Amino acid sequence: MALAVSLGVAMLLLTLATINGLGAQNARGAWMATNPHSQRPTQRGGELSVTTPSLGSPIWWIVSSNQFENQLIVQIDVAATGAHPLIPPGIPSLPGPGQFYASPALAALLRTTPASELGSRFTGTMIGTIGASALPSPDDLVIVEGQSEHTMAEISGASVITSFVTSSSDGGPDTSGTTGLQIILAVLALVLLFPVLVFVGAAMRLSAARREQRFAAIRLAGATMRQVSVIATVEALVAAISGVTIGFCLYFVTKPALVHVPFAGQPLQASDLSIGLVDVLVVAIGVPIAAAVVARVALRRVQLSPLGVTRRVTPQPPRAYRVLPLIAGIAVLAYFVSVGRPTSASAQVQAYLLGFFLTMLGLVLAGPWLIMTGSKLMASRTSRVPVLLAGRRLSDNPKGSFRAISGLILAIFVTSVSVGTISTILADHGSTSSSAPASRTVTDQFAFTTNNSIPSVSQSVVESLRSIRGVKGVTIVYVAPANLRIDGRVPNINGLGGDLQDGLVSCAELASTPALGRCHAGATYAALGDDVAFMRVTRSVTVAASTTWPSAQPTTNVTKLPVQLIAVATNGSTSVIEKVQTVLDRDFMFESTTSLFGEVDAKSSQLLNELRTSSEVVTLASLLIAGCSLAVAMAAGVSERKRPFGLLRLSGAPLGVLQRMVAFETAGPLLVISVASAMTGFVASDLFLRSQLGLTLRPPGMSYYFIVGGGLVGALAMIASTLPLLDRSTRPQNVRME
Amino acid sequence: MIEAIEVFFDFGQTPALRGASVSIREGEILAVMGPSGSGKSTLLHCLAGILVPKSGEIRLSGTRIDTYPESERSSLRRDTFGFVFQFGQLVPELTAEENVALPLLLGGVRRNDALARAREWFGRLGIDGLERRRSGELSGGQAQRVALARGLVARPKVLFADEPTGSLDSLTGELVMELLVTAARQDGTTVVLVTHEPRVAAYADREVVVRDGRVSSLTPDLAP
DSSP: OHHHHHHHHHHHHHHHHHHHHHHHHHHHTGGGGOOOOSOOOEEETTEEEOOOOSSSBOEEEEEEEEEETTEEEEEEEEEESSSSBOOOTTOSSOOOTTEEEEOHHHHHHHHHSOTTTTGGGSOSEEEEEOOGGGOSSTTOEEEEEEOOHHHHHHSTTOEEESSOOSSOOSOOSOOSOOHHHHHHHHHHHHHHHHHHHHHHHHHHHTTHHHHHHHHHHHHHTTOOHHHHHHHHHHHHHHHHHHHHHHHHHHHHHHHHHHTTSOTTSSOOOGGGOOOOHHHHHHHHHHHHHHHHHHHHHHHHTEEEETTEEEEEOOOOOOOGGGGHHHHHHHHHHHHHHHHOOOSSHHHHHHHHHHHHHHHHHHHHHHHHHHHHHHHHHHHHHOOOHHHHHHHHHHHHOHHHHHHTTHHHHHHHHHHHHHHHHHHHHHHHHHOOOTTSGGGGEEEEEOTTSTTSSBSOOOHHHHHHHHTSTTEEEEEEEEEOOTTOEESSOOOOSSSOOOSSOOEEEEHHHHHHOGGGOEEOTTOSEEEEOGGGTTGGGSSOHHHHHTOEEOEEEOOSOGGGSOEEEEEEEEOOOHHHHHHHHHHHHHHHTTTOEEEETTOOOHHHHHHHHHHHHHHHHHHHHHHHHHHHHHHHHHHHHHHHTHHHHHHHHHTTOOHHHHHHHHHHHHHHHHHHHHHHHHHHHHHHHHHHIIIIISOOOOOOOHHHHHHHHHHHHHHHHHHHTTHHHHHHHHOGGGOOOO | OEEEEEEEEEETTEEEEEEEEEEEOTTOEEEEEOOTTSSHHHHHHHHTTSSOOSEEEEEETTEEOTTSOHHHHHHHHHHTEEEEOSSOOSOTTSBHHHHHHHHHHHTTOOHHHHHHHHHHHHHHTTOTTOTTOBGGGSOHHHHHHHHHHHHHTTOOSEEEEESTTTTSOHHHHHHHHHHHHHHHHHHTOEEEEEOSOHHHHTTSSEEEEEETTEEEESSOOOOO
16 A cells, blocks of 8 residues: 555655646746736826836836747837836846847847848847746747837837736736646646546555455454554554655656656746645645545445454445436537527636536546446346456446546546647648648738727838748738728628628739639729638638639728738748748737738647647546556455455466456446547537537547557556456465365 | 375475375265364365375376366366355355356356356255345355355366355255255266365265375275
8 A cells, every 4th residue: 555655645746746837937937928007108298207116117018929930939028217127037137229138049049040031020139148037948939129218109009017927817928827828737737636636545445455354353352443443544544654755755756757748838947846845744744644534434334343344335326317417518518509609708608618517527427327337238248257247346336446537537538628629720720731822821910909900001011021032922901991882792701700890902912812812803802801810710711712702892092091911922931931920020010910821820829739738748647547546446456356266266267367357347447438538528629619610620630649549558557567466366376265 | 086196285394295195986975074284175175286286196087187287277177176165255246146157157158048057056056036146145055055056057077165064054054065965966976075074074975084194084985
């Protein structure tokens, strides 16, 4: 028992260290999520005035992001408002106009990449690098660029701040730990904690069977039940304390290996993985106390008399109604596919949360009933002794059998939902082949700016873009005026949007950027649906490319209209794409983010990939922990049935019969529950995708199958490692007859 | 039918059998008696192929079986021998009829056939109505009769019974012995019975005593 407890404690400590590590990683980058709340300086008689801060004078602040070769670059523009300005973490001083600090990784890129592809996006000279203590990961691309006060005052969205955020509370630009990500990662960590705690509990029950006969002998000697309880409690405490001590040693030995696991898409630093005093006390005190409680509870299930264990309380079999929440959860999700999703965002959150919660609850409740029903069916029809023995054992105590793998069911469900959803979204937006027009078209969308558009695009910008060798065409989509005459109805190609105005585009320009669609023959102008501006977060770009937009007849000077979108078609070369992005970022840094057309931008893509990676890691860990739990449960089961199985072997039953029985008993539920959880997760994901995004579930990538398959193999290997115990315990020569 | 010839066996430094020899005819019921620790169970285990003697021979119908590898001895125990022990032999997860059918299922008999053959024994041994009970729901005598049925259901050539009535009261023990002897005689099964109770040994055709690892006869061999 001590060894099993030590393994569980080590896993528990590693999980806590991971949670703390993610928090530390996130905290390092929290300052980048500073949400400006300070007042804008007021202007009186041509002079600016600001409130005096308590620590350093306030500074102008705005955070934006852009991409380079699909990597996110976080850009922070700052300007001092007075002497002794507030200084961001990681740098010795606030950069002035024409100066910037870059992270080491970005500095290296600036040195090796042509300026036209990267460096020209930023103004000024690099005067230093940002320290590692201010970066979530050493690979992060971050720049702190100095501007003048007047420049900052002109930027929409820039504000004055008086302090920095020390923990990411409102999700700013994506470090590896925005609030949303950390919450989700915390949930995943909790999902991982559950199987660890189940395993520790199983380890504590391991020696219960062996102890019962010994306690019966002690009762025969005259001890009361109370005295036996005390003995059992002390025994469990001693074993648990030994296990905790060994567990801490195992934790320190294995912790360095955890650094290489990219829980949030990026490896942690060794110093991030730490456990606090509270964590230590909770584990060091909580686990022995839990062991003592488990020992007392286990004794209460049996009646110990001096003649031995006389009666055991038979667990109540699970009833069929346990399946109802699962059915209800799936029904809720299916309902929204048929009638459409709720209109408001808050109603959508409530609806889908209800559906997923019911489904998860249903899986946990239905698990024992499914095991019982399946095993009864199996045992009632089989002629094979291993299946008969395993089926009876499982149907006798399905809750006990399910307990060892109960943590796994949630982990696989959550992972399947997240991997299925994320893979589908990324595949739908990023699945355009390298030859498709969308993969060669860079767009700068203004749909998410304060005014949903910029006033105009200067001719110099357009000429700069056209002058780049490799650019095939430039299209400017204007905001369509309210009284625009349109021939026919503008198609809504994704079922979403409708919040913006439609776009207006020159057909001559549109022909040069085929990814955005085409005009009717002979048309001069066309009206584009507003969902083109949402393309990065909505439906497949292939629909846009095949859309023929209705003709429009503007009555005003089109070039004076506000601009909604700029699209630049290229020859697809990475160099050309980065040059185009550099021009657009330089001129429209604070109004928009450039990306390849329809591609989920780097920020969302990074976040989604991090979530997917985290989910897969949690699943792998949960499978391995479930394997440990099952191995411990199997060892306990063999110990309990040593005599009848030994006599069975003595009577001529081959060892293989017992081994196959054990395989069915442990691996059977593991495989069935894993498949059922995964299938339920994918069904739930598909229903969500259909109703919310109008997408159909795409199969997840190979990494999911490798992770789940590898985890199952690892779990089965752990179970198989206890088979020698089965042989040793049941050898005919070792059976005691008296 | 089955015989041990100058068998020696020890458990480490402790000798259990020192040149034990016994021969059992086909259809005979032999009682092996002796004080606790005399080696009678060890002799039974050697005859049954559970233990391999350090020296000496075990022959079944003239063929040496002590030289068989464990897999063949295991097959022998499954296909040719039957066993009844003192206690703890029923699989708790299975019903009484499934326990009885176990040797048939292990031998590849289909489920329905195996259960049908198993149910016949419930009538023969006076335990009708207990087919669907679990072992925990049976009295000691009932459980031992189920165990007896399991030992005989495959119609073994030799039945080894090690203290079959050791955990039963005298009346129930006598009932079990009567049923065992009756069933064995009906099927012509050879029985090797280990006991320390003279009343139980009285059911046998012949009695031998194991003392200090050697065998001596208590009753003369009256076979022609």
